[in-house]
Amino acid sequence: MTPLPLTPPARPRLGDISFLNCAPLRWALADGGAREDFGVLSAPPEALARELTRGTLDVSPVSLVQYLRNTDRLMLLPGPVIGSDGPVLSCHLVTRGASPAELDGATVALSTTSRSTVLLVRMLLEDFVGVRPRYVAHRQDLDAMLAAADAAVLIGDDALRLTVAKRPGLALHDAGQLWRRCTGLPMVFAVWAVRRQYAQERQPQVRAVHEALAAAVDRARLAPLAVAAAAHRESLGSPAGPVPFDVLLRYYRAIDYTFGKRQLEAIREFSRRAAAHGEVPAGLEPEFAPGLAPGETGTPPPPRPPATRQEKENDQAHRTVQIQGRDHVGNARGAGGGACLPASGSRGSGTA
Template structure:
């Protein structure tokens, strides 16, 4: 039985619903947690396949193989990955920007946007994700996940919310990929059939969720009610799941290449991470060499 990671945010609620609807979830050992914890568990060998942040995947591409099929992104606004500021982004030069400790891709994306698009050089500080505390000592903050979704829904007076997915799309013309599913390279070599089965189960889960948006939103609303921020309205979740993009096609791969190029130029990811081809490793032989898709040259 494959040990499968599951991001405990609402962005994976449609996949949880789809896996339950198909019954495939019962055939998997599913373990939930925040993205950084999942990446640590995957790299430590305690998970076999898991969603991980794009930045974490790029940084560990010699140990991980990209799972084709699912991803988490948006082709425009994403609703749950934000730069939150007390004023215009152009006023952040030299000011403190708090970066959520649970975010890696959005924190790196925010730095790209601020420095290369807006043209400011803030001072960055990592901090636990608590918006009130973050903004108590900073002019702006990077916030992700359910907290960001709630913040967009109920924005406190005096704050501005800048959607990083929307900013990336307007800047590059590309969708933004925030997380991908990755497989430990040794596991992919040893169990290709299991990897194919998980790929197919996740792809089917997305299809089922897309075909039943009202049921998914109702289930996610109940899930959100168990969180510290209280229940989110079903109409908010319907809109959220409508804009989330779970595909990993040619445009998403082009975006990953562009993000890797920009971050490598800044020394944020290791050099030599190859651009990903549009083919899928599960349908072609996997070798032990790190020259397979996603590996380093």
């Protein structure tokens, strides 16, 4: 008879993005009682990617670009993802009123907190609009970024707060919405990745993490009011001030944790474009942890609320784009190079 181990196997060590985009999962893991099954580290995405590749975390959400740059060490969980099928509300190109087409030769400050959105915006500007800005990496601080540059790309709670704060003269261009307009695809900003070695040696643990996350996504979807209330309480502790409850309700209708066929297609499209820019290796194919079949994570999201007049107009504009010519990585793009992008941003009060 094999003796029982004296100590139980170490709990899987999970990363948790310390932004409001993961508040629904924090709430649901705690509410469902699964939180105690894991060791959890909450940190910004770039710190989580560092810890995961160093081996001090086992499974973590990481920026899509960080996954694509580390496929030799990481594998994918087939869900959840942090994505949006349209505006995401928390990943913006911010200008002083300029449209993307007016940024040729301009300086754009790129937040060092982001890996995916900063590359996404560069690809949108260069591949779809056809402008060539100059880029500077900058700590995420909007005022300092706009003092040093003509435009800034920022993500997370700082960007979400901008969609509610009235900042006269500023135009917000939602990165999720721009990508959707230009490609017709959802955007996947972050994925849950597992260390390759851990995925191979600890299949039952990886399965348990995946199941707990899928159950958390389901639990959060069924309780939008409790989720928004919990996120609002979290935001009360921030020096930047609370995010209103109704904004959070809207935010969690925009954020989509689903990992289905369209998200896989979106990852492939992003990866292909990023490779054409020399930012990730060419020819990558997403690889899932052994034993975990890709499929939809959780139940389908609830139907979207009826479109506003503005959204209907945007949609109409998207449908009437004439596809003409090819961009420099060989993709069809709209007439005039930037036809899938709006002529000007929404000034002062955000895109939502």
